[in-house]
Amino acid sequence: MSFWHMSRLMDRIMEDYMREMARNENRVSPYWRDADHSILQVANEAHQTVNDDKKFAVTIDVSQFRPEELKVNLDGRCLTVEGKQEQKDDRSFMARSFVRSWTLPEDANLEALRTELSDRGQLTIEAPKTGTSGTKKNIPICPAHK
Structure with a gap:
């Protein structure tokens, strides 16, 4: 696997990770906003x-x-x-x-x-x-x- 393919694979993994983190943040946000x-x-x-x-x-x-x-x-x-x-x-x-x-x-x-x-x-x-x-x-x- 070339360096370019490896770089694209890492970019895709990070994008998936960040997308999942944003999704989880949106799920928790209403409860967090109202929390003490x-x-x-x-x-x-x-x-x-x-x-x-x-x-x-x-x-x-x-x-x-x-x-x-x-x-x-x-x-x-x-x-x-x-x-x-x-x-x-x-x-x-x-x-x-x-x-x-x-x-x-x-x-x-x-x-x-x-x-x-x-x-x-x-x-x-x-x-x-x-x-x-x-x-x-x-x-x-x-x-x-x-």
């Missing part, structure tokens, strides 16, 4: 993090979840926020979830870690700093020995 697209934004918004001399804090939008659908865990210095939601009825099932993790700084007071969930669904997790982080110093970069 907010489920695609599950905790997908940018979170806000503060890490200054006084505290480490993170705020995340969890407004699509009820408090009982959320978990905040601390494993060592690893802070994890999880949300899991399931909705069932006679004809459908919908599930959404998210997991976000942060490593807390060495000088964060883990014993004083607290959470707050606002009426608008903003979850804030905050740990004050102990102020006893290691001494800061500049470390010179030395050339390698040959």
Whole structure:
């Protein structure tokens, strides 16, 4: 088979594929257009993090979840926020979830870690700093020995 025939065969295969994709898109389109697209934004918004001399804090939008659908865990210095939601009825099932993790700084007071969930669904997790982080110093970069 010549290169020209092979090229035409590949073109035909791609055209068939694209035609089938367009056909499937047209079949799904009426349902997609009417769907609740907010489920695609599950905790997908940018979170806000503060890490200054006084505290480490993170705020995340969890407004699509009820408090009982959320978990905040601390494993060592690893802070994890999880949300899991399931909705069932006679004809459908919908599930959404998210997991976000942060490593807390060495000088964060883990014993004083607290959470707050606002009426608008903003979850804030905050740990004050102990102020006893290691001494800061500049470390010179030395050339390698040959």
